[in-house]
Amino acid sequence: MRLVKLIANLGYGSRKEIQTAIKHGWVTDRDGNTLKADAKTAHEDILFDDEPLDPAVGMVVLMNKPLGYTCSTKDQGKLVYDLLPDRFRVRKPALSTIGRLDKETSGALLFTDDGDLLHRVISPKADVPKIYEAELDRPLNGSEATLFASGEMMLENEHKPLKPAELEVLDDTHVRLTLHEGRYHQVRRMFAAAGNHVTALTRTHIGRLGLDGVSEGEWMLLDEDQLAKIFA
Template identity: 80%
Template structure:
């Protein structure tokens, strides 16, 4: 791929702007040598304004989503994309979230521009476990774990029972819930069906990939080893 197209696809600017950047000497190799538009330099050896390039297509990002941000670009207000560099919005193919967290839910959120990887994560066949930390309005009754694990629980307006889910009681009004599917507002609806109300909700893990050590609003690009953790490898 020509250097101009590569830089434009990574969101650094339009092709015209990237042609100008190359002419101005802002694009170099790792040794500081100016590159030409037809340069065949390895991706990892290219520097833009003295910084390594963002990863090429196939990037996967983990964010510790803070409260108050939404995942849909159609929503008004603060978006999770606002927490990423502006150029990430201009990438081709575009970045998409892998699933969503609502405005009042925080925690682990994945982004990718790789459609195959996205579908692998969300596919029901993958059954990637997702772990949620839950705070409730009222004390647990004691029968929730058995109900959630039964594989027979039905949510209102649905005709298919939920897959078995594991509930770990942490306190009178706190619990850890592991799901193996992702239905609309599933955690909140499950507890609502038991007569309770979720007051705080955070997703702490996707597979074996955790947000531990990642501050709210921060993100990181995942290595191949990190990506394997999503599938428990």
């Protein structure tokens, strides 16, 4: 791939803008040598304005999503993409969320431009667990763990029972719930069906990948070891 197309596809600018950047010497290798448009330099050795290029296709981002942000590129109001560099919006292939968190749910949210990886994470066959912590409006009645683990729980307007889920009680109104599927507003609907109401909800882990070191509203690129934790 020609250098101009490579950098443009990463969202750093139009092809014309990248050509101008190359002309002005803003694209170099790690030794500081100015690169020409036909350079054969390896992706990892290219600098744009003295900074390494973003990863090529296969990039995975972990965000600690704050409350009030929508997982969309088109909705009104605050969007999770507003928290990422502008160039991430125009990458080719596009950067997409892997699943979603609703506006009133915070925590671990993944993005990728790798369609195969996206489908691998969300596929029911992968059985990637998602762990949530929830604050409840009222104390537990004691039957929730058995109900959620039964594999027989039905949600309103659905015709297939939920997969067994594990409930850990942290205190009377604070729980940790591990799901093995991702239905619409599942945690909130499960507790509503059990006669309670979720007042705050955070996803803490996707697989074994947690949010250690990622503050609310911040994000990080995942390396191979971190990515492997999703499927561990």
